[in-house]
Amino acid sequence: MKKAIYRRILLKLSGEVLRDPQSGECLSDSVLAEMAKQIQAVRKMGVQVGVVIGGGNIFRGMKGQDRGFGRAHGDNMGMLATLINSLALQSALEAAGVPAKTLSATAMPSLAELFTFRRAIELLDAGTVVIIGGGTGNPFFTTDSAAAL
Numbered sequence: 001m002k003k004a005i006y007r008r009i010l011l012k013l014s015g016e017v018l019r020d021p022q023s024g025e026c027l028s029d030s031v032l033a034e035m036a037k038q039i040q041a042v043r044k045m046g047v048q049v050g051v052v053i054g055g056g057n058i059f060r061g062m063k064g065q066d067r068g069f070g071r072a073h074g075d076n077m078g079m080l081a082t083l084i085n086s087l088a089l090q091s092a093l094e095a096a097g098v099p100a101k102t103l104s105a106t107a108m109p110s111l112a113e114l115f116t117f118r119r120a121i122e123l124l125d126a127g128t129v130v131i132i133g134g135g136t137g138n139p140f141f142t143t144d145s146a147a148a149l
C-alpha cells in the first residue's frame with residue numbers, strides 16, 4: 001500500500017459528477033458507489049477525509065433567478081441540493097462499510113448534525129468521513145467558498 005503524504009484532506013466534489021452519464025438522472029448509483037470505493041481506499045492509507053459537495057446537478061441559485069425565483073430563495077434551494085447529495089454520498093459510503101456523517105451548515109436536526117469545526121475534527125480524528133453539506137449556509141456563495149473556508 002502507498003504511504004500517504006497527507007494526514008487529512010478535504011475533497012471538493014462538484015454536484016455534476018454525481019449525474020448519471022447515460023440517463024442524465026441527477027444521481028447515479030454507480031458513480032456514488034465508485035466514489036465510496038475511492039474514498040475508502042484513501043481512508044485505508046490512514047488519511048482523514050472531509051468532503052464538501054456541490055449541488056449543481058440538482059439546482060443552482062443563478063438558474064432559479066433566470067426562472068423568476070428571488071436570488072436568496074434560489075441559493076437556499078441550491079444549498080438544499082448540496083444536502084441531498086451529501087446524504088446520498090453518506091448512504092453510499094455506509095453501504096460500502098465506511099463510517100460517514102453529514103454535518104449541515106444550516107440547522108436541520110432531523111436530517112443532519114449542525115456543522116461546527118470542533119465536531120468535524122472530532123469525527124475526523126475518529127476515522128469518520130465527514131461530509132459538509134449546505135455550503136457556507138449563506139446565499140450568494142458557492143460550495144467552493146465553503147471548501148476554501
Ligand code: UDP
Pocket residue numbers: 013014015016053054055056057059060061062074075076077078079081082134135136137138139140141142143144145146
Ligand atoms: N450555494 C449558496 N451558498 C453556499 C453554497 C452553495 O448559496 O455557500 C448555492 C448556490 O446557489 C449554488 C448552489 O448552492 O449555485 C449549488 O452549489 P455549487 O454551485 O457550489 O455546486 P457545484 O457547482 O459544486 O455542483
